[in-house]
Amino acid sequence: MQPISKLLSVSDHSRDSVSMTYVYPVISRRASGVSIGINLNPNNACNWRCVYCQVPDLKRGSAPTIDLVKLEQELRTFLHELLYGRFMLDKVPQQARRINDIALSGNGEPTSAKEFEQVISLIGRVKHDFPLPEALKLVLITNGSLIDRVSVQRGLSHMAKLNGEIWFKLDSVTQEGRIRINNTRMSLKKMHANLKLAASLCPTWLQTCVFEIDGKPPAEKEISAYLEFLYKIQQEGISLQGILLYGLARPSLQPEAPRLSKVSAAWIESFAVRIKKLGFAVKVHP
Numbered sequence: 385m386q387p388i389s390k391l392l393s394v395s396d397h398s399r400d401s402v403s404m405t406y407v408y409p410v411i412s413r414r415a416s417g418v419s420i421g422i423n424l425n426p427n428n429a430c431n432w433r434c435v436y437c438q439v440p441d442l443k444r445g446s447a448p449t450i451d452l453v454k455l456e457q458e459l460r461t462f463l464h465e466l467l468y469g470r471f472m473l474d475k476v477p478q479q480a481r482r483i484n485d486i487a488l489s490g491n492g493e494p495t496s497a498k499e500f501e502q503v504i505s506l507i508g509r510v511k512h513d514f515p516l517p518e519a520l521k522l523v524l525i526t527n528g529s530l531i532d533r534v535s536v537q538r539g540l541s542h543m544a545k546l547n548g549e550i551w552f553k554l555d556s557v558t559q560e561g562r563i564r565i566n567n568t569r570m571s572l573k574k575m576h577a578n579l580k581l582a583a584s585l586c587p588t589w590l591q592t593c594v595f596e597i598d599g600k601p602p603a604e605k606e607i608s609a610y611l612e613f614l615y616k617i618q619q620e621g622i623s624l625q626g627i628l629l630y631g632l633a634r635p636s637l638q639p640e641a642p643r644l645s646k647v648s649a650a651w652i653e654s655f656a657v658r659i660k661k662l663g664f665a666v667k668v669h670p
């Protein structure tokens with residue numbers, strides 16, 4: 385591992401700050417601490433193209449073949465450095481010197497890796513070999529579109545035994561909204577089925593990004609459809625941990641970037657209140 389030259393900050397999510405292919409450190413704004421990021425998409429390929437995506441040179445596609453031996457070496461090397469080396473002291477601000485979680489969150493959709501299931505087993509093996517906090521979470525940040533794959537489902541079941549959590553992306557429940565925001569034609573029926581599967585296999589949060597397009601926040605029609613969907617899944621007994629509501633934290637790297645801006649703090653809060661009224665826990669990251 386090559387040294388990085390400065391303290392990491394909450395805005396530093398550079399995937400190559402430790403010069404590894406798959407493993408990178410992030411100081412998470414979601415929780416003060418170091419998140420050990422695992423990027424299964426070093427090719428910057430995703431099956432979606434969200435207008436707010438922060439992946440540089442994003443292209444359509446899947447994760448490449450994962451070199452599992454290299455991934456394991458990198459994870460072991462980085463954990464060793466975090467626990468016994470000088471990384472925390474030299475690179476992490478004092479208030480964030482704790483390991484927060486291991487997060488499968490990269491430059492594309494992690495579950496598009498054919499080796500996804502083996503990756504979860506690998507993480508389990510490595511975790512077991514280090515004196516890590518009991519509560520250390522394994523988080524999967526996913527657009528949820530490939531959860532109908534049986535091998536992904538096996539990986540999710542295994543994640544549940546590793547203190548896992550799924551953060552399932554849901555920005556819009558209308559076909560028009562998903563085309564406009566995520567550039568995907570995935571149907572609501574499939575998204576609903578995949579969400580049901582996810583929640584049945586491993587604790588699941590919905591993650592929803594809200595922002596203005598051309599100076600306008602999401603329309604009331606979108607918001608009501610979203611709230612109706614939440615009500616419906618609740619009635620069906622689909623159990624969610626809650627909703628993670630995000631504003632735009634960092635600039636989009638997509639061509640639509642100049643058209644996007646943050647919603648006001650008041651707007652996001654009032655949306656959160658409407659979700660909470662349905663009985664869901666909500667965490668807001670404006």
Ligand code: SF4
Nearest residue numbers: 430432433434437492
């Ligand atoms: S799903 Fe994630 S990685 Fe893929 S385009 Fe959307 S924000 Fe980017």
